[in-house]
Amino acid sequence: MDILTEALASMRTGHPASVRTNGRAPWGLRLPPVAGAGFHVVLYGTCWLVPLRDSTDPTPPLKPIPLSPGDVVFLRDGRGHILADHPSTPTEEPKREQFQGGSPIGSLTIGGDGPETSLLCGNYHLDQGRPHPLVRQLPEVIHLSTRHGRHPELSAAVQLLGSELENPRIGSDGIVPTLIDSLLLYILRAWLDDQPPAAAQGWAAALGDSAVAPALSAIHDAPAAQWTVESLAERAGLSRAAFARRFAALVGEPPMAYLTRWRMTTAARLLRETDAPLTTVAARTGYGSEFAFAKAFKREYGLAPGGYRRQTGAA
Numbered sequence: 001m002d003i004l005t006e007a008l009a010s011m012r013t014g015h016p017a018s019v020r021t022n023g024r025a026p027w028g029l030r031l032p033p034v035a036g037a038g039f040h041v042v043l044y045g046t047c048w049l050v051p052l053r054d055s056t057d058p059t060p061p062l063k064p065i066p067l068s069p070g071d072v073v074f075l076r077d078g079r080g081h082i083l084a085d086h087p088s089t090p091t092e093e094p095k096r097e098q099f100q101g102g103s104p105i106g107s108l109t110i111g112g113d114g115p116e117t118s119l120l121c122g123n124y125h126l127d128q129g130r131p132h133p134l135v136r137q138l139p140e141v142i143h144l145s146t147r148h149g150r151h152p153e154l155s156a157a158v159q160l161l162g163s164e165l166e167n168p169r170i171g172s173d174g175i176v177p178t179l180i181d182s183l184l185l186y187i188l189r190a191w192l193d194d195q196p197p198a199a200a201q202g203w204a205a206a207l208g209d210s211a212v213a214p215a216l217s218a219i220h221d222a223p224a225a226q227w228t229v230e231s232l233a234e235r236a237g238l239s240r241a242a243f244a245r246r247f248a249a250l251v252g253e254p255p256m257a258y259l260t261r262w263r264m265t266t267a268a269r270l271l272r273e274t275d276a277p278l279t280t281v282a283a284r285t286g287y288g289s290e291f292a293f294a295k296a297f298k299r300e301y302g303l304a305p306g307g308y309r310r311q312t313g314a315a
Contacts, residue, residue, distance in 0.1 A: 003207065003220050004188060007132040010265045016180050018122030019099065020107040020165055021083070023047065027111030028084035028091035036126040037135075038075035039183065040083065042067045043162045045117025049073055050082035051141055062141060070146040070158055074187045076138045078123055085117065104168055104176035120161060124184050132265070133252050137202040142191050151190040157183055206250035211236035211243060215255065223263045224286040229255050264300040267293070271309040278305055 013036075020043075021029070030052075031038075040049065046069070051062040064087045067073065075081065082091050098108050105120075126135070146155035161179050164172045195204040206212045215232040218225075232255055233243035247255045263285040270281045282293030297305045 003216055004134070004192075005185065006220050007134045008126075008184060008188070010269055011126040011130075011132055011135065012124075013127050014125035015177065016122050016124050016184075018105050018120060018180050020102075020105055021119045021121045022107060022109045022116060023083075023085060023119075024111035024116045025085040025114030026089045027117075028082060028089040029110060030082050030091040030093050031080060031121075032093065033080045034078040034123045036078050036123045036128065037184075038073075038078045038081070038123045039121070039187065040067070040073045041120040041158055041161065041183070042069055042071045043118040043120060043158075043165065044069050045115060046085075047117045047119070048082075048084055048087050049141075049143075050084070050087055051075070052080040052082065065141070065143050067143075068145070068147065070155060072144045072146065072154065072158065072183075072187055072190075074138075074142040074144075074184075074191075076135065076140050076142070077128060079140065083119070083121075085111070085114070104164065104172045120165065120180070122180065130265075130268075133258075134203040137204075137252070138188070138191070142187065144187065144190050144194075151186075151193070154183075154186040154190045157186050202250060202252065206247075209246070209250060211238050212247050212250050215243070215247060216251070216258075219255075219259050219262055223259070223266050224284055226286065227255075227259055260296070260300075263287075264297060267297055267305070268301065268308065271305055272312045281305065 023029070023045075047067050048064050049067055050064045053059065053061050065073070084091060092110075094108055094110070098110055100107050100109070144151060144154060146158055157179055161176065161183070164176050164179070192204055192207065197208060200208065206216065214235050218232065218235055219227060229244055230240050232247075233240045236243045236246075238246065244255060247258075251258055253261070267281050267285045270276055270284065276284075278290045278293065282288075282290050285293065287293035287296065294305055297303075297308070301308055303311065
């Protein structure tokens with residue numbers, strides 16, 4: 001599994017939630033914050049997205065974003081925002097009676113009798129309490145256009161979604177959730193592709209760096225291996241000191257700190273998603289004994305592995 005896929009899989013805590021939103025001008029929706037990350041896909045028509053700030057947030061407000069057919073928006077922290085036919089249109093929060101069940105997904109209808117816009121709206125359930133640094137370094141709002149031949153894979157996914165939602169057929173109930181699930185990877189890959197190599201920073205640069213990327217791949221491929229800064233530097237073709245500086249500058253933490261982070265992330269996922277014995281989890285994450293593993297895990301998560309498994313299982 002590649003680094004991007006693994007990073008997202010480590011944060012997933014459930015399946016995406018989604019609804020088709022149909023608005024006829026004038027219309028305006030004020031959407032509250034959600035746990036995880038939000039997304040919108042414009043199937044047809046036009047609208048505006050207005051990111052909202054908490055009243056205690058000292059950072060400057062983000063500008064309204066005009067959206068056109070095929071546009072995709074990703075909201076990293078699931079922040080509250082407005083969707084409307086125009087930024088000045090009065091807004092309302094969605095009401096239960098506006099939702100209708102349906103196949104393959106339900107729908108929400110709002111507005112008057114003017115031009116219609118249709119969107120696929122939803123959120124990905126991601127653990128924002130312990131986000132992977134790759135996700136943490138993303139912009140608050142990512143806006144991607146698929147017009148004029150840009151991002152052909154993302155465009156193809158959007159067109160397939162639009163087709164299945166407009167004309168549901170046998171199999172649509174299975175196809176649409178799978179496409180929505182895959183959409184997250186297409187969004188982030190398209191954003192990474194947009195970063196100019198000369199100006200890329202952080203993880204956008206790390207994933208394309210000739211020295212850091214092989215070291216990251218090695219850690220992800222074999223978290224149980226007894227990696228050292230020296231052995232990772234050797235793979236990178238750099239001296240120990242030069243590699244450590246370059247890795248920390250791009251990834252945001254030293255190589256051994258990231259190795260520990262990834263081992264604990266892998267362990268947490270195994271505890272959540274499998275019933276593997278603690279000795280097996282310890283071995284698969286590079287610890288020679290269950291005691292050493294439990295000590296490291298509690299230091300990272302504040303809970304013993306067994307307690308963490310019970311807590312996440314109950315949730």
